[in-house]
Amino acid sequence: MGDAVASITTRARTIDADFALIGHQESWRAAADVLAVLRGPERTPLPDDEIKDILPWIPPRAVCHVDVGSIVGTKARGLYIDSFIPPDRLEAAYVHENIARVRGAAACAIQAGAKIVSLGGFSSILIEGNFDQLPERRGTVFTTGNTLTVAFIVQGIQKMCALEGRNLRRSTLLIVGATGDVGSGCARCLAPIVRRVLLSARKVERLRRLAAELQDDGVQVEIATDLPRFSAVADVVICAASLASPSLLLGRIASDAIVCDAGYPKNLSPTAEMLDAKVFFGGLGQITGGMKFTPDFHGILNRHPFPDVVHGCLLEGMALALEHRFEPFSQGRGFITQERVAEIETIAARHGIYLAPLYNADGPLEDRLDARWNGREDESMGERPSRTVESSF
Numbered sequence: 001m002g003d004a005v006a007s008i009t010t011r012a013r014t015i016d017a018d019f020a021l022i023g024h025q026e027s028w029r030a031a032a033d034v035l036a037v038l039r040g041p042e043r044t045p046l047p048d049d050e051i052k053d054i055l056p057w058i059p060p061r062a063v064c065h066v067d068v069g070s071i072v073g074t075k076a077r078g079l080y081i082d083s084f085i086p087p088d089r090l091e092a093a094y095v096h097e098n099i100a101r102v103r104g105a106a107a108c109a110i111q112a113g114a115k116i117v118s119l120g121g122f123s124s125i126l127i128e129g130n131f132d133q134l135p136e137r138r139g140t141v142f143t144t145g146n147t148l149t150v151a152f153i154v155q156g157i158q159k160m161c162a163l164e165g166r167n168l169r170r171s172t173l174l175i176v177g178a179t180g181d182v183g184s185g186c187a188r189c190l191a192p193i194v195r196r197v198l199l200s201a202r203k204v205e206r207l208r209r210l211a212a213e214l215q216d217d218g219v220q221v222e223i224a225t226d227l228p229r230f231s232a233v234a235d236v237v238i239c240a241a242s243l244a245s246p247s248l249l250l251g252r253i254a255s256d257a258i259v260c261d262a263g264y265p266k267n268l269s270p271t272a273e274m275l276d277a278k279v280f281f282g283g284l285g286q287i288t289g290g291m292k293f294t295p296d297f298h299g300i301l302n303r304h305p306f307p308d309v310v311h312g313c314l315l316e317g318m319a320l321a322l323e324h325r326f327e328p329f330s331q332g333r334g335f336i337t338q339e340r341v342a343e344i345e346t347i348a349a350r351h352g353i354y355l356a357p358l359y360n361a362d363g364p365l366e367d368r369l370d371a372r373w374n375g376r377e378d379e380s381m382g383e384r385p386s387r388t389v390e391s392s393f
Helices: 002-009 028-039 048-057 092-111 122-127 146-163 181-193 204-216 312-322 338-350
Strands: 019-023 061-069 075-082 116-119 141-143 172-176 196-200 220-224 236-239 258-261 278-281 284-287 291-294 309-311 353-355 387-390
Touching: 019 061, 019 092, 019 312, 028 048, 028 061, 061 312, 075 092, 075 312, 092 116, 092 122, 116 122, 116 312, 141 312, 146 181, 146 236, 146 258, 146 278, 146 284, 146 312, 146 338, 146 353, 172 181, 181 196, 181 204, 181 236, 181 338, 196 204, 204 220, 284 312, 309 312, 312 338, 312 353, 338 353
Parallel strands: 019 075, 019 116, 116 141, 172 196, 172 236, 196 220, 220 387, 236 258, 258 278
Antiparallel strands: 061 075, 061 291, 284 309, 284 353
């Protein structure tokens, strides 16, 4: 095992970087593919059991350079840094170990001279309320990337409604994981343009605070920690819970519901009965100005059925680097507003970063609209009756 670990950990080389991306793999298959590239084509692929043995021993490290281009001609160079959090160690029991791994990855980014660092996947969840646990920055700023993630989730919902001929203003919206940074950001953006909002999360006090905030804006809100009753009446669902594995069971769901799985790892359990619900993976964007990995990790780090598709949390750092705005755009929890979402959308679009084509586990979805469609609407929010109901089912 020692030789296998050494072959992976001794090949890192750092550069002065505009940006860095910190991530981890959501499955053992993805982790095996990353290790295969790092070890080189001349080496025999490791068996699955050995991969599971050695991965916890691999320290965070830069695995490739990432070059991105803008449609206006600017370029930025960065690094992808893998924290090598094992896919089966995302539960709360490993939180201190995983924060240490994110700190190690952050130290790699700082050492590389990265001006801005995006935190991908569970990295942002671990750090969004704990930025003081990151190493001393020395000129490097960090962003969770959650604001652009919210932007692409909202755009995806609007696009799916357009594809299905659905009037979003008449819809009942359910957000699972509503009190997280992404979930609450989606609530603030979508609540003014839907008929009714259902919020579900584990912590009742946070739910009450978010509901009160939305109520002040005249939104009809109901909250609950128990999910099945809500899922039966919602026709638009956003799954943005912080889950260690795809284990979410919505229960009975409307047959024509639009469901956005925005989790990393995915939220929805493979055994979930979705009937004829329209499910898509949300929070993804596409770089149209070009993206290059060195060594070549295309199809491994971005495992999507379309080229140059990346999670919004990572794209936020790239967009800000192309804009030369090296600032912590997304930090903490609960600060994502419609105004901030509109601002990062504008920055991303200026550099050719748009909502990715929609797809799910079965492949691409029917896409009759242009991939650059941004889903913005110029409609009056109007006056709405205010009502907050706490449900306990």
